[in-house]
Amino acid sequence: IWSPTPDVRAMLMVGLLGAFTTFSTFSLDVALLYGRGDLLGVAGYVSASVLASIFALFAGFWIVRTIAN
Numbered sequence: 074i075w076s077p078t079p080d081v082r083a084m085l086m087v088g089l090l091g092a093f094t095t096f097s098t099f100s101l102d103v104a105l106l107y108g109r110g111d112l113l114g115v116a117g118y119v120s121a122s123v124l125a126s127i128f129a130l131f132a133g134f135w136i137v138r139t140i141a142n
Contacts, residue, residue: 102118103119106118
């Protein structure tokens with residue numbers, strides 16, 4: 074049986090709970106914009122969030138590759 078150290082457990086819990094709360098906040102913001110009838114705001118917010126996350130992923134890849142070489 075895997076028995077992680079307290080530091081690893083804390084890191085996993087913070088990461089896991091952080092992901093859930095971030096996604097919940099994103100979902101709530103989309104629902105509130107939609108509820109107000111701001112469909113353009115919904116489209117912009119969802120598009121910007123997805124594009125920013127993909128950009129951040131590739132930026133992270135680039136940084137790691139730059140440091141590793």
